[in-house]
Amino acid sequence: xxxxxxxxxxxxxxxxxxxxxxxxxxxxxxxxxxxxxxxxxxxxxxxxxxxxxxxxxxxxxxxxxxxxxxxxxxxxxxxxxxxxxxxxxxxxxxxxxxxxxxxxxxxxxxxxxxxxxxxxxxxxxxxxxxxxxxxxxxxxxxxxxxxxxxxxxxxxxxxxxxxxxxxxxxxxxxxxxxxxxxxxxxxxxxxxxxxxxxxxxxxxxxxxxxxxxxxxxxxxxxxxxxxxxxxxxxxxxxxxxxxxxxxxxxxxxxxxxxxxxxxxxxxxxxxxxxxxxxxxxxxxxxxxxxxxxxxxxxxxxxxxxxxxxxxxxxxxxxxxxxxxxxxxxxxxxxx
Numbered sequence: 001x002x003x004x005x006x007x008x009x010x011x012x013x014x015x016x017x018x019x020x021x022x023x024x025x026x027x028x029x030x031x032x033x034x035x036x037x038x039x040x041x042x043x044x045x046x047x048x049x050x051x052x053x054x055x056x057x058x059x060x061x062x063x064x065x066x067x068x069x070x071x072x073x074x075x076x077x078x079x080x081x082x083x084x085x086x087x088x089x090x091x092x093x094x095x096x097x098x099x100x101x102x103x104x105x106x107x108x109x110x111x112x113x114x115x116x117x118x119x120x121x122x123x124x125x126x127x128x129x130x131x132x133x134x135x136x137x138x139x140x141x142x143x144x145x146x147x148x149x150x151x152x153x154x155x156x157x158x159x160x161x162x163x164x165x166x167x168x169x170x171x172x173x174x175x176x177x178x179x180x181x182x183x184x185x186x187x188x189x190x191x192x193x194x195x196x197x198x199x200x201x202x203x204x205x206x207x208x209x210x211x212x213x214x215x216x217x218x219x220x221x222x223x224x225x226x227x228x229x230x231x232x233x234x235x236x237x238x239x240x241x242x243x244x245x246x247x248x249x250x251x252x253x254x255x256x257x258x259x260x261x262x263x264x265x266x267x268x269x270x271x272x273x274x275x276x277x278x279x280x281x282x283x284x285x286x287x288x289x290x291x292x293x294x295x296x297x298x299x300x301x302x303x304x305x306x307x308x309x310x311x312x313x314x315x316x317x318x319x320x321x322x323x324x325x326x327x328x329x330x331x332x333x334x335x
Contacts (some may be wrong), residue, residue, distance in 0.1 A: 008150070013063075017189055027182065085131055107123075185225050189211075192232055203244055
């Protein structure tokens with residue numbers, strides 16, 4: 001996923017399911033049983049998932065985890081865990097293609113750290129989908145390749161082939177979701193991803209899950225997790241009023257709800273400030289690049305664009321004030 005500013009779905013997905021104790025409970029439910037039994041799930045570790053490509057810009061995988069095999073195998077197993085709130089956009093290409101690019105970058109980084117290796121670690125790609133439209137993107141990479149049917153069987157041995165695991169929350173009943181062997185936090189996050197954005201009766205749904213909410217509140221760091229969930233609900237739902245949510249949680253949780261709601265409110269304010277700063281920075285970047293191209297034409301190359309996009313807002317403001325008086329790019333950037 002290419003991203004410059006955190007979105008509510010990203011925040012709750014990465015902020016809570018990005019924690020190994022919750023991620024392992026989800027992944028163990030989704031992978032084939034033979035894999036689930038062969039992995040040392042207590043060894044599951046979050047791995048930085050960002051890989052820089054100067055042509056493609058900054059590419060971010062949602063979540064990446066590594067784990068050891070129970071048989072003591074030297075190579076780790078990797079789990080690439082993505083989420084989608086809507087079907088893939090045409091400009092981004094098929095999901096299978098995007099996952100292949102992420103996997104290649106993971107292997108490239110791994111080979112850079114293990115230059116003598118002659119085998120590669122396994123990567124299982126998993127997509128959690130919580131959109132309204134049915135998922136229709138091909139799950140098998142071979143299906144995105146334009147191959148005439150008459151020759152497919154002959155060329156298949158020479159084509160890249162992999163399938164990704166799809167966890168389509170809209171295709172799973174709430175009862176099935178509740179019955180999964182996942183942490184209470186993971187269950188609540190999945191429920192919110194599934195319903196909070198679109199269900200007019202979300203508060204009624206949430207009230208039926210109060211046993212799970214109470215379990216979240218009682219868990220270690222549970223109130224912080226609950227605050228993040230409340231923050232997400234208030235950001236994405238058009239049908240939930242803060243006062244109604246407050247009343248439901250105060251009735252069901254008592255004084256604990258107050259702390260969670262206050263924390264959620266503070267988080268909302270801070271995220272709003274951060275989003276506002278980032279939007280201002282992006283606007284200033286666009287205006288500055290426009291001015292630079294008008295003044296210096298082809299001298300504004302990819303290195304100049306990268307320098308502008310990576311600059312903090314204070315630096316952008318300084319350059320913007322001097323862009324009309326500077327006679328050359330070098331003079332502009334020299335100060």
